[in-house]
Amino acid sequence: MVVISDILVQGLQMLMVLLLAPLLTGFVRKVKARLLRRRGPSMLQPYRDLLRLLRKEVVLADNASWLFRVTPYVTFAAIWVAAALVPTFATGLLFNWTADLIAIVALLGSARFFLALAGMDVGTSFGGIGSSREVMIAALAEPAMLLIVFCMALVAGSTQLSTVANMLASSYVGLRVSLGMALVALIMVALAENARIPVDNPSTHLELTMVHEAMILEYSGRHLAMLEFGAFLKLLLYISLTACVFVPWKIALFGTGPLAYAVGAGAYIVKLAVAGFLLALFETATAKMRVFRVPQFLGAALMLGLLGTLLLFVSRSF
Amino acid sequence: MIAAAAMSAVVLQMWCVAALLATAALAILLSHREISSALVYGATSVICLVALFGSIRFLLSDTAGPSGLVLPVGLPWLGAHFRLDALASFFLVVVNLGGAAASLYGLGYGHHEPAPQRVLPFFPAFLAGMNLVVLADDAFSYLLCWEFMSLASWALVMAHHRDAGNARAGYVYLVMASFGTLTLLLAFGLLAGPAGDYGFAAIRAAPHTPYVASLVLILMLLGAGSKAGLVPLHVWLPLAHPAAPSHVSALMSGVMTKVAIYGFIRVIFDLLGPPAWSASVIVLFLGSITAVMGILYAMMEKDLKRLLAYSTIENIGIIFVSLGLALAFQANGMKLAAALAFTAALFHVLNHSFFKSLLFFGAGAVLTATGERDIDKLGGLIHRMPLTSFVFLVGCVAISALPPFNGFVSEWLMFQAVLQSPDLPQWALKVMVPAVGALLALAAALAAACFVRAFGITFLGRPRSLAAEAAEEVDRTSLSAMFILAALCLLAGILPGLVIDALSPVATEILGGHMPIQANEAWLSIVPIAESRSSYNGLLVMVFIAVSASSAVFVIHRFASRALRRAPAWGCGFSDPTPAAQYSGASFAQPIRRVFGTLVFYARDHVEMPAPGDVGPARFKIELHDPVWEGIYAPIANAIGYIADRLNRLQFLTIRSYLSLVFATLVTLLLVLAIWS
Numbered sequence: 001m002v003v004i005s006d007i008l009v010q011g012l013q014m015l016m017v018l019l020l021a022p023l024l025t026g027f028v029r030k031v032k033a034r035l036l037r038r039r040g041p042s043m044l045q046p047y048r049d050l051l052r053l054l055r056k057e058v059v060l061a062d063n064a065s066w067l068f069r070v071t072p073y074v075t076f077a078a079i080w081v082a083a084a085l086v087p088t089f090a091t092g093l094l095f096n097w098t099a100d101l102i103a104i105v106a107l108l109g110s111a112r113f114f115l116a117l118a119g120m121d122v123g124t125s126f127g128g129i130g131s132s133r134e135v136m137i138a139a140l141a142e143p144a145m146l147l148i149v150f151c152m153a154l155v156a157g158s159t160q161l162s163t164v165a166n167m168l169a170s171s172y173v174g175l176r177v178s179l180g181m182a183l184v185a186l187i188m189v190a191l192a193e194n195a196r197i198p199v200d201n202p203s204t205h206l207e208l209t210m211v212h213e214a215m216i217l218e219y220s221g222r223h224l225a226m227l228e229f230g231a232f233l234k235l236l237l238y239i240s241l242t243a244c245v246f247v248p249w250k251i252a253l254f255g256t257g258p259l260a261y262a263v264g265a266g267a268y269i270v271k272l273a274v275a276g277f278l279l280a281l282f283e284t285a286t287a288k289m290r291v292f293r294v295p296q297f298l299g300a301a302l303m304l305g306l307l308g309t310l311l312l313f314v315s316r317s318f
Numbered sequence: 319m320i321a322a323a324a325m326s327a328v329v330l331q332m333w334c335v336a337a338l339l340a341t342a343a344l345a346i347l348l349s350h351r352e353i354s355s356a357l358v359y360g361a362t363s364v365i366c367l368v369a370l371f372g373s374i375r376f377l378l379s380d381t382a383g384p385s386g387l388v389l390p391v392g393l394p395w396l397g398a399h400f401r402l403d404a405l406a407s408f409f410l411v412v413v414n415l416g417g418a419a420a421s422l423y424g425l426g427y428g429h430h431e432p433a434p435q436r437v438l439p440f441f442p443a444f445l446a447g448m449n450l451v452v453l454a455d456d457a458f459s460y461l462l463c464w465e466f467m468s469l470a471s472w473a474l475v476m477a478h479h480r481d482a483g484n485a486r487a488g489y490v491y492l493v494m495a496s497f498g499t500l501t502l503l504l505a506f507g508l509l510a511g512p513a514g515d516y517g518f519a520a521i522r523a524a525p526h527t528p529y530v531a532s533l534v535l536i537l538m539l540l541g542a543g544s545k546a547g548l549v550p551l552h553v554w555l556p557l558a559h560p561a562a563p564s565h566v567s568a569l570m571s572g573v574m575t576k577v578a579i580y581g582f583i584r585v586i587f588d589l590l591g592p593p594a595w596s597a598s599v600i601v602l603f604l605g606s607i608t609a610v611m612g613i614l615y616a617m618m619e620k621d622l623k624r625l626l627a628y629s630t631i632e633n634i635g636i637i638f639v640s641l642g643l644a645l646a647f648q649a650n651g652m653k654l655a656a657a658l659a660f661t662a663a664l665f666h667v668l669n670h671s672f673f674k675s676l677l678f679f680g681a682g683a684v685l686t687a688t689g690e691r692d693i694d695k696l697g698g699l700i701h702r703m704p705l706t707s708f709v710f711l712v713g714c715v716a717i718s719a720l721p722p723f724n725g726f727v728s729e730w731l732m733f734q735a736v737l738q739s740p741d742l743p744q745w746a747l748k749v750m751v752p753a754v755g756a757l758l759a760l761a762a763a764l765a766a767a768c769f770v771r772a773f774g775i776t777f778l779g780r781p782r783s784l785a786a787e788a789a790e791e792v793d794r795t796s797l798s799a800m801f802i803l804a805a806l807c808l809l810a811g812i813l814p815g816l817v818i819d820a821l822s823p824v825a826t827e828i829l830g831g832h833m834p835i836q837a838n839e840a841w842l843s844i845v846p847i848a849e850s851r852s853s854y855n856g857l858l859v860m861v862f863i864a865v866s867a868s869s870a871v872f873v874i875h876r877f878a879s880r881a882l883r884r885a886p887a888w889g890c891g892f893s894d895p896t897p898a899a900q901y902s903g904a905s906f907a908q909p910i911r912r913v914f915g916t917l918v919f920y921a922r923d924h925v926e927m928p929a930p931g932d933v934g935p936a937r938f939k940i941e942l943h944d945p946v947w948e949g950i951y952a953p954i955a956n957a958i959g960y961i962a963d964r965l966n967r968l969q970f971l972t973i974r975s976y977l978s979l980v981f982a983t984l985v986t987l988l989l990v991l992a993i994w995s
Contacts (some may be wrong), residue, residue: 031704033860037574040461049369054877054878054879055878055879055880056875056879057879057881057883058879058881058882059883059885060882060885061884061887061888062884062885062887063698063779063887064700064778065700065778066478066699066700066704066870067700067778069550073861073867073870074867075914076866076867076869076870077863077864077866078863080474080860080866080870081859081863081866083903084503084862095862097625097843097849097855098843098858098862099721099853099855099858099859100853102730102852102854103721103726103730106720106726107717107721108719108761108910109720109766110715110720110721112766113715113720113766113770114737116770116774117711117770117773117774117778120770120774120775120906121774121778121779122779122887123698123779123780123887123897124699124888124889124900124901125886125899126890127766127901128779128900128905129901130904131770131906132771132901132905132906132907132908133819133911135766135770135771135910136767136910136913138763138766138767138907139766139838139910139913140763140913141760141763141834142759142766143756143760143763145763146733146756146759147752147755147756147757147759147874150736150737150752150755153737153852156738157732158850158851158852159737159851159852160850160851160853163850163851168558191888197795198420201421202869217890218887219886220876220890221881222570222878222879225878226870226874253604258966291909295913302756305756306752306753307988308662309755310752310753313740313748313749313751313752314749315750
């Protein structure tokens with residue numbers, strides 16, 4: 001009986017991230033449009049886009065191999081599993097111990113690995129340029145992310161996200177220099193990983209922004225829908241991650257009952273909205289940087305992560 | 319009864335070695351016959367399998383203590399000692415598993431061998447040599463077997479000696495191998511001390527002063543490090559490993575480098591006694607430099623087999639980092655953490671032997687099918703060689719440390735070990751370990767980039783040459799060897815607890831402690847310290863991915879459109895006229911070359927544009943400098959050349975000059991003697 005309710009809660013989370021992810025992106029787009037004094041499409045537009053893409057036929061390049069057709073599903077699945085493992089409204093869900101934070105980062109790495117390969121499959125220059133830049137960004141973002149993980153793990157004494165969230169929710173952690181550095185670094189990495197301004201621009205296919213969108217240029221129909229959905233989920237994942245570690249307020253402890261879960265879910269949606277608003281605000285206020293400025297940007301994140309980790313190695317109280 | 323069973327374990331291994339040597343002799347006799355290839359590879363695969371099962375049984379049986387054997391050969395007062403203990407049996411598993419896979423692959427691949435008589439006798443001899451190094455229990459036999467292994471592999475490197483560059487590869491390998499053996503000789507000389515007892519048991523029992531211990535550490539890093547490929551001693555490895563036939567390349571990269579690591583562990587962890595913490599600093603430093611440099615070299619490389627050889631250097635670096643952490647923990651008495659780091663290192667040894675052999679087999683299959691090793695002349699092979707490309711992809715995912723495959727598990731364990739190190743008391747280590755962890759993460763991320771490039775340029779896109787266009791799938795025997803290794807990569811990734819438990823006797827023997835037994839964990843999770851700290855379950859991760867991917871496929875194909883139309887690729891108004899306009903290996907590496915290469919390799923891109931109106935082609939040139947070769951080896955080679963040139967005059971003196979030279983030398987030596995006393 002307990003197991004069944006555990007599975008139900010876990011399944012609820014998996015469904016919830018799936019349902020909320022397009023809404024979050026729609027919200028960010030809406031806020032951006034309003035900040036630019038446009039009316040913008042409805043917040044539900046991403047759902048409509050997905051449905052439209054799902055109903056369309058797939059136009060596959062002559063040269064595309066099986067890898068090209070498998071990649072959207074693999075990528076989507078890897079990101080979905082990763083997103084389901086990050087605590088959203090409650091910690092200590094049934095499968096949270098399946099993979100810790102390092103494994104979640106690596107799962108996203110798997111998704112990117114296949115996506116970069118798919119970009120090279122058709123053999124056009126667009127895919128190649130997108131893939132090569134994506135792996136360059138990843139080569140810097142992944143170590144930075146791991147150092148951020150180290151920071152959190154050293155403060156909380158664990159790489160399990162649930163334990164980290166519980167630990168940081170308890171009052172005696174307080175303000176830490178190292179965690180502050182980790183937060184800044186995490187935001188920088190999250191911007192890069194989600195192909196947001198200033199690293200990449202999610203809303204164009206122009207040559208200037210040829211990273212993520214160039215990689216998936218050949219995709220259409222249901223395949224493109226899967227990849228778009230994956231991108232929505234990834235944004236949600238990073239915001240959930242930041243929220244559960246740095247603002248773990250009102251997150252429900254495991255087994256505290258439906259009421260606490262409902263409070264947790266409400267708090268979670270508020271956190272998503274705030275983070276989405278801040279993201280839109282930031283994106284409106286900054287310009288995209290040149291692609292070879294990105295290494296400096298991510299190098300700064302790497303150094304912040306390293307500095308934070310180093311401080312914690314020197315003393316656990318930083 | 320137990321003693322008899324244990325005795326038979328080492329005897330069985332020695333019989334396998336004898337059988338391998340007999341196969342080598344047989345191969346010399348039969349080498350001109352058509353059947354010899356099948357016979358030799360068949361024999362070696364059976365022998366390796368027998369040896370493999372013998373060593374696995376020994377490793378898993380908890381009752382068997384170490385078993386020894388003394389043969390009346392070698393030094394008259396010493397004899398040749400051989401001994402099988404947990405550490406040796408683990409490395410025998412690595413050697414013989416790699417050997418069996420390479421033999422199976424050779425059964426198919428060997429038919430394409432242009433000069434079988436240059437390969438067949440040395441292949442079993444090489445396997446025998448590696449087995450013997452691991453079994454040797456005195457310094458004399460160890461060095462003898464080490465040289466035997468080096469020479470057998472040298473002969474295999476020189477198998478295609480007329481191909482461009484192979485003679486130089488063999489020469490550099492020979493020089494570096496001699497240098498390595500020299501340092502090992504000195505290391506064992508120091509270990510044996512003035513008493514001169516070369517048995518490992520005596521060395522283990524004798525106390526060693528810190529001075530001797532640090533000298534031995536440096537000598538072992540030079541000796542074992544040069545064989546394993548530690549930067550800056552790696553220069554021979556990317557030359558020699560690719561020069562050999564592909565199944566031998568797999569053995570050299572996947573297995574022989576591990577034998578070198580065995581030597582390092584045997585001497586530093588076992589024979590030398592309790593380590594000093596300062597030892598770990600140098601190991602960590604060299605390991606992390608090696609990891610990052612190795613993968614950066616691989617990223618710049620366009621020869622598929624050399625790329626794989628460079629990636630071996632990276633993995634050796636990762637293993638040494640982990641061993642360095644184990645040394646640091648061990649020196650501070652942190653048994654559990656030391657066992658964690660040590661187990662991670664051994665796990666990675668096993669993993670690397672799986673996926674590197676697999677990748678070299680794949681490169682060999684590509685070479686057989688197309689005759690090309692240059693990735694810029696390949697492409698599109700996924701259509702022509704679907705099975706090879708599938709297993710190669712598995713190898714690439716595994717080596718890039720991505721879940722749910724095996725490479726991720728060992729790196730995950732290493733990161734867990736890094737997270738244990740704030741408890742280390744020494745400030746040097748406290749400051750160093752975070753940087754090492756960052757370099758480890760950087761190497762892992764670059765490895766993923768490198769293997770996206772290796773797979774993407776070789777197997778995806780459109781064919782860049784006629785040979786790639788006409789490629790055919792390779793034979794089933796070769797494919798089965800690759801599929802077995804790919805399955806092992808997945809199995810070790812989803813059932814890591816079994817491997818960790820199998821490694822616990824090794825850790826117990828060397829460090830006196832082991833990781834918690836994983837078999838007790840629910841759902842086959844692995845838990846290095848405690849569940850609240852960290853846990854990982856590869857099986858469930860794989861099941862989750864499989865279930866969510868297939869449910870996505872099901873839902874979409876059930877409720878959404880299933881229509882599919884083939885059309886030309888979308889070229890944004892300008893379709894590439896020729897496959898040469900695709901992204902190549904060099905252009906794919908360009909962003910990383912620009913970010914890291916300008917610093918490490920002084921990489922410069924030169925573009926020569928013709929003047930307006932000129933119809934000549936534009937030219938693009940990449941300038942790369944190898945800092946290790948140009949900074950260390952070239953000056954040494956130049957100095958030796960310069961001195962040799964100067965001394966050359968000594969060969970053309972008159973008889974009077976020679977006589978006066980002899981006289982002067984005599985007087986000088988007598989003077990020295992007089993002053994000395």
